[in-house]
Amino acid sequence: MKLCRFNGTKLGVIEADRVYDITAVLDTLPRLRWPLLPGDHIIRHIGAISRYAAEAVSGSHSVPLASVHLDSPVANPNKVIAAPLNYAMHVSEVNRDEAIHHNTFNTSFDGYRTPIDKLGLFLKANSSVCGMSDGVRLSHPTRRNDHEIELVVVIGSEAKDVSPSESMKHVAGYCIGLDMTVRGPEDRSFRKSPDRYTVLGPYLVTGDEIESPDDLPFWIKVNDETRQQSSTRNLLVGIPELISLASRWYTLYPGDIIMTGTPDGVAPVNSGDVMEAWIDRIGTMRVSVS
DSSP: OEEEEETTTEEEEEETTEEEEOGGGGGGSOOOOSSOOSSOHHHHTHHHHHHHHHHHHHTSOEEEGGGSOBOOSOSOOSOEEEOSSOBHHHHHHHHHOHHHHTTSOOOOOTTSSSHHHHHOOEEEOGGGEEEGGGOBOOSSTTSOEEEOEEEEEEEOSOBSSOOHHHHGGGEEEEEEEEEOEEOSSSOHHHHTOSTTOEEEEEEEEEGGGOSOTTSOEEEEEETTEEEEEEEGGGBSSOHHHHHHHHHHHSOBOTTOEEEOOOOSOOEEOOTTOEEEEEETTTEEEEEEBO
């Protein structure tokens, strides 16, 4: 199932090039009461939504996908967790380019199995999350602002201290992520957390549709020029291990986002650019820069 949030308050299922409005399904979910449970209410109940979706689609109104405003498929992530330097060629790229590392670090494997074994994971502000149709608004246009395409894992159920072998049962689905980055000497989390610097979309593909997330080709183009191209098979730390590691440090809640890392080819974008990002089995999203 491809599940989307659109036009601000609507929930939809995408089939081919049309969006079926299933917002009425939300009336079947448990009512929210204060204090709210951590996480995203829709993702917490995605199993129930999936069961209702087929019947809801059959009797719902549809509109062309191209005619709607696609919001982030997750409205209220409790955390945005990101994996640094998770592709070997990106490690080399960072180390040789001072415009990326700004002499704040020079990270190789340094005797560790991977850079993540040394550095761990990091957090981005959840207020940085936006959808495909929102676009990126450059926070500091006089500085270098880079694109970083990543496969995003959306957590579907609470998880703490899970093993890699048990971790995938906690996945709700996947989407494309753009981890936008302001280059400079400040801490990584600070430079990656401006508003509209975590683009998620174009929709959520539920986990049952992607049997092997560790083997998904992907690319990003800017103004039709290919910038980054790789596959999740090249991840240094795979998805089950990333979920397990994150759960050993934080309790994971429904709707939490895990950005799995970006390959080499990161490069600047400027106002007026259009980014086109594609991941196999998920689709394509076009994101404007202003």
